[in-house]
Every structure is written in structure tokens, then in C-alpha cells.
Amino acid sequence: MHIKEMSREECFSVLARNRVARLSCARQGQPYVVPVYLVYDRVADEHLLYGFTTLGQKVEWMRENPLVCVEYEEVSALDQWVTVIVSGRYEELPDNDEHRHERLRAHALLQQHAFWWEPGSTARAAAVHRHPAQPFEAVFYCIHITRITCHLATDDPASARRAH
Amino acid sequence: MHIKEMSREECFSVLARNRVARLSCARQGQPYVVPVYLVYDRVADEHLLYGFTTLGQKVEWMRENPLVCVEYEEVSALDQWVTVIVSGRYEELPDNDEHRHERLRAHALLQQHAFWWEPGSTARAAAVHRHPAQPFEAVFYCIHITRITCHLATDDPASARRAH
Numbered sequence: 164m165h166i167k168e169m170s171r172e173e174c175f176s177v178l179a180r181n182r183v184a185r186l187s188c189a190r191q192g193q194p195y196v197v198p199v200y201l202v203y204d205r206v207a208d209e210h211l212l213y214g215f216t217t218l219g220q221k222v223e224w225m226r227e228n229p230l231v232c233v234e235y236e237e238v239s240a241l242d243q244w245v246t247v248i249v250s251g252r253y254e255e256l257p258d259n260d261e262h263r264h265e266r267l268r269a270h271a272l273l274q275q276h277a278f279w280w281e282p283g284s285t286a287r288a289a290a291v292h293r294h295p296a297q298p299f300e301a302v303f304y305c306i307h308i309t310r311i312t313c314h315l316a317t318d319d320p321a322s323a324r325r326a327h
Numbered sequence: 328m329h330i331k332e333m334s335r336e337e338c339f340s341v342l343a344r345n346r347v348a349r350l351s352c353a354r355q356g357q358p359y360v361v362p363v364y365l366v367y368d369r370v371a372d373e374h375l376l377y378g379f380t381t382l383g384q385k386v387e388w389m390r391e392n393p394l395v396c397v398e399y400e401e402v403s404a405l406d407q408w409v410t411v412i413v414s415g416r417y418e419e420l421p422d423n424d425e426h427r428h429e430r431l432r433a434h435a436l437l438q439q440h441a442f443w444w445e446p447g448s449t450a451r452a453a454a455v456h457r458h459p460a461q462p463f464e465a466v467f468y469c470i471h472i473t474r475i476t477c478h479l480a481t482d483d484p485a486s487a488r489r490a491h
Binding site: 183185187188189192193194195196197198228230231232233234236238246248250 | 349353357358360361392396402410412414
């Protein structure tokens with residue numbers, strides 16, 4: 164197995180072709196990680212991930228501490244995979260004038276995909292259904308990417324060299 | 328799609344049948360999440376995950392702050408999946424008399440599986456190969472499970488009821 168660090172542009176291409184990732188946040192030293200559905204976007208020099216969820220533990224924690232880490236993986240075989248690790252900053256896009264443009268952008272990008280696969284939101288929706296007294300709050304958010312690294316494993320040394 | 332929280336025993340059965348998970352740790356409010364290879368074990372009332380890695384960012388961070396979170400997922404289709412979220416405490420198993428028994432236990436369990444798939448360790452190994460001056464330190468560790476939750480999504484309401 165040959166492992167190489169990929170270029171920054173190649174890292175972003177992994178984000179562009181994947182929707183399911185794992186989002187980690189932390190409160191008072193305790194990390195928390197859950198699968199999420201994210202859409203990648205680039206605006207000039209800024210790289211963003213847009214997401215939609217409902218009010219719950221991760222939103223409460225990210226409101227308190229916006230530092231996050233996101234992991235992507237593409238596994239073809241045990242010795243053939245790509246992993247991407249993103250460090251970023253959470254920003255909520257509330258339904259107000261200041262955030263209207265970005266919220267509409269997030270909505271449009273997320274809507275391109277028929278199915279918003281996210282255990283968090285659907286589980287929450289189910290919980291709300293069981294406990295109608297709980298508020299159901301839709302949350303649009305973005306993650307500003309501050310750092311990204313990507314590793315490729317392959318059984319072909321030539322591919323590993325090309326990826327470098 | 329129907330979503331249910333599964334029983335504690337069903338949560339542990341997901342850990343028992345999977346090896347690849349995502350491990351999250353945090354330092355000074357910054358979370359970090361990477362794929363890892365873990366083996367589940369139960370000793371009386373204690374539930375553990377054993378892992379092997381090499382010295383790098385996650386070990387340095389977990390030495391400083393042992394609070395971790397581990398995520399497992401089994402995705403059959405966009406509307407059929409299982410996710411498990413584990414909160415736990417990292418403990419290193421150094422090569423000394425005090426930890427000999429647990430280190431051997433970890434080694435034996437991990438050795439049952441032909442391939443230790445872990446991007447972190449192999450990437451590190453590759454890096455060491457490129458920079459022979461860097462130390463290569465094998466690290467056995469365990470995670471003491473303190474909390475576990477598991478959600479099942481299915482398109483069959485009867486399965487969801489059975490899982491509850």
C-alpha cells in the first residue's frame with residue numbers, strides 16, 4: 164500500500180463529489196461526532212460547506228464553540244481509500260435580512276439533491292413527533308474551511324506519485 | 328423512513344461487528360476527527376474499544392485530554408442505516424508491567440484481523456520512511472465506554488418497532 168498527501172485542489176474535489184461526512188464539535192473538552200449531509204461551495208477564495216439540521220446537541224454545542232472538524236472518506240478497498248480532514252468555523256444562517264443571501268444559497272444548493280440524508284435531523288423530527296411540546300427549529304448553517312488535508316492510499320505506486 | 332433508538336445491547340452488537348470507526352478528540356476547543364480501526368471487548372460490566380496507532384496528532388491530543396467520541400455507521404441505503412455514537416475515555420497501554428495484561432489482550436484481539444486498516448498509522452509510517460530522523464512509536468490504547476446511543480433508520484415500520 165502506498166500513501167500520499169494530495170494537493171489542496173484535489174482535497175476540494177473530494178468535498179465536491181461527496182455529500183455524507185462526519186462533523187465533530189466540542190464542549191468543555193468533550194468531543195462529539197455525528198454523520199451529516201453537507202454541500203461544498205466556493206465563493207472567490209473562500210471555501211464553504213453548507214448544511215441543514217434541526218435544533219439539538221450539535222447545534223447547541225456549535226453555538227457555544229464554533230470550532231469544528233469534518234471528515235470525508237471514500238473507501239474502495241481496505242488498501243484503497245481517500246480521507247479528507249477539514250478544520251473550520253461554524254456559522255449559523257438565521258432567517259433575517261443579514262443572512263438572507265447565504266441562506267437562500269444554502270437552500271438552493273441543498274435542494275439540488277433529492278434526499279437530505281441526516282440521522283440527526285430525521286431522528287429529531289421523529290422525537291418531535293413523539294413529543295409535540297418540543298420546538299422543531301430548522302437550522303441552516305455553513306462551515307468556513309480554514310484548513311484541509313487529504314490522504315490517498317493505493318496499491319499502485321504510479322497513482323500515488325500522480326496524486327502527489 | 329422510520330427512525331428508532333435501539334437498546335444498549337443492540338448498540339454494543341454494532342461495535343462487535345464493525346472495525347472501522349471515526350475517533351474524535353479535542354484540544355483547547357478545537358475538535359479533530361479521523362478514521363480508526365478498533366476492536367470491541369467486554370470484561371464483566373466494562374465495555375472497551377482497543378486500538379493501535381503510531382505517535383501523531385491524535386495521540387498527542389488524547390494524552391493531553393482523554394475525553395473522546397467514536398462514531399460507527401452502517402449504511403445500506405439513504406433511508407436504511409444504523410449510527411452509533413460512543414462517548415469514552417482514552418487510556419494508553421504502554422509497554423510496562425502495569426499494562427502488560429491489557430496490552431497483550433489488545434494485541435491478541437487486533438491480531439485476529441489480518442489487516443489493520445488505519446490511514447493515520449500507515450500515513451505516519453510513510454512519513455517516517457521519508458523522514459527517518461523522526462521517531463516511530465507504536466501505541467496500543469483502549470477507550471473506556473462511558474455512554475452509547477444508537478439509531479436505526481428503516482423503510483419498514485415493523486423493523487423499527489422490533490428494534491425499540
